[in-house]
Amino acid sequence: MELDPLILSRIQFAFTISFHILFPSFTVGLACWIALLEALWVGTGKGIYRSLSEFWTRIFALSFGLGVVSGIVMSYQFGTNWSRWSDTVGNVLGPLIQYEVVTAFFLEAAFLGILLFGRDRVPRGIHLMAACLVALGTLLSSFWILSANSWMHTPAGFEIQDGRYFVTDWWQVVFNPSFPYRLTHMVTAMFLTTSFVVAGISAFYLLKRRHSDHAKLGLGMALGLITVLAPLQIFLGDQHGLNTLEHQPAKIAAMEGNWEGGPRAPLVLFAIPDVKAETNHLEIGIPALSSLILTHDFNGTVPGLKQFPADQRPDPRIIFWTFRLMVGIGMLMLTVAVVHLVLRFRGRLYSSDWFHRILVGCMPIGFVAILAGWFTTEIGRQPWVVYGHLRTADAVTPSLTVEAALVSLISFVVAYAIIYGAGTYYLIRLLRTGPTHIHDAKQPPEAQRPKRPLSAADQSIEAAE
């Protein structure tokens, strides 16, 4: 592979967005959970809700900070590395990004300050409202950015003049054909990701026999949500796949590793796709199952990669596997939900160490599934950046040189390695420390108000020692 500004920019984008997405994936669900805990605290006055909320708010703040700085990078990268794309689609996508900033980012940033530092400075109701507004901000942010992304997969509501895009119908732009599917699939994925982290941390405390009240509460709530969302997610994923089949059949063919297409297509479980020979090696498949899944009929006809010109095919070598990884994790999540139900009905949910160990191991699976899913959908859109209209190769900044692109890529890799390394280290320290106990009371004891979340952990470490 020869290095040129295009491939370097693609690697840089994939690298920075992959790191960035980890944080929203986690903080959207977490913000909602914190808001729920704050509501329970205001409603019941039970100290456990408040202390659990404060614990997770510290983790939220750290994750949010890392998400903010990596997000600023994204908002500039569109222009620095993809200036032809920016100029071509700016009329359409610019406003969606702008709406994300003014509806979501400001709301999150302003009320996060109050959520973190304002507990003693504002009435309890205002503090709860701040928690709810932060959660609302994260959801609005997801709404706009997924709308913009979906438009690049299924563009609608525009016309092209002189090679640039002009909007004819905003409703069609925002609610483009793949958007409802992508939004529900992604938001559910984010809630599942958060649930598995909360369940994993809670299980870790149960195994260590620490903070058992907090841990049982967290574990019960997280697994309850997983039980609802895991089967729902499989349904939503299926719907999203059907939508992709309708609008981006080449992507489906690549995901399925299907070269020939046609009726009674097998579900390929294992294969090594060979792009040059246009075939799979070592293929193992279940006959007709792919047709059944995609068309809900054994004899249904599904697309094959050979039906598309070679220069309009996505490369199946990565996404065949990332898709299987995502689906596999979905099935694992469903299994966890079922096992949890069995244990709960037998009354052994909080005493089964083996299950808690599994949950600790499952902590990162939501993140892995989200990354795998995004790799699948984004690589599956290639060679287009705006599907069917603008090629990725025509979107890159024309003035960009190999040297400059290489310098920026290396800089980001080094910087992220340092920052995320340190961030992970401090997160683990926060998690090891755990929640602090707060008494039930109408008026809680005047706590030291930390100016940043991490200092609170210091205090609790010292208190424990």
Add this chain to the structure above:
Amino acid sequence: MQEIAEGSLLTLIWVGIVGFAVFMYVLMDGFDLGIGILYPFAPTEEDRDTMMNTVAPVWDFNETWLVLGGAGLFAAFPIAYAVVLPAMYLPLLVMLIALIFRGVAFEFRFKARAGRPWWNRSFFLGSLLATFAQGVVLGSFIQGIPVYERQFIGGMLHWLSPFSLFCGVALVVGYALLGATWLIWRTIGPLQDWCFRMARRLMLVVLAGVAAVSLWTPFLLPQIAERWFSLPNLIFLSPVPIVTAVLAFALWRAIDNSREVAPFVLSMALFALSYLGLAISLWPHLIPPGVTVWEAAAPPKTQVFLLVGMAFLIPAILGYTAYSYWIFRGKVTGAFGYH
């Protein structure tokens, strides 16, 4: 004709909105970047704690204006976004990396024990380099960006010039002044005394910098010289330097009389005047020297769609910004907060 007039008004409104967002960013992140620039020179480590605490609840909010400026340009003037950002590839890279290191220093510094000096350095160098890079971008922007077929056609080092580097240094001093006067307002005791001393020195350097940039700019582009020095503009525009001089004098007096709020307000006013002067120099160009705001504007359909939301959202944002600052009002001392 009617349609053209409507289009012009919309574009003017959008120039106002994007201009306002960029200015809000300069003011709000200006003082917290300035605190980072002053950071290693503070008398004691405890003072550094206090300095950081004065901006801890608001810094990420301040930085959001930077995203708004970028996104606003992308939405309302896509060609400007597509030309200016590639032209500034390397300075913007420096700015982004610097902002990352300084942003996370807020979170990490108070946690670290052995690593603490490193996060102090990260905060200082991040603030310094981000500011310097912004100044370089500004200077290089004033000098002009070559455009062909709606794309930047210069080299990767196009931004590098004595003027742009000078602007980088000038902005560092300018943000430091904002930071020092902010701290005068929000702190007490020896730290505040130190800030008064710093502000007095910084102010002189800032005024020298403003004067130098003002005199240098007309030599860069003949159209800027013509804008300011031809009649009758010379008379109409004379209030700009005159008011600047009056403000500078008032700032000097305010610092001498140990006023607490006035220095910050007057420093912001100095920035506003400099910004206004810059706008006068460049108008109606969005990408000097060739592309005007009219040519760069997104079509009315895009502008209107955005404006409908902005009409409600910008006032709401300003409202809850004010509320947030009000909640965290008052003097910040070492006695509370981090230990």
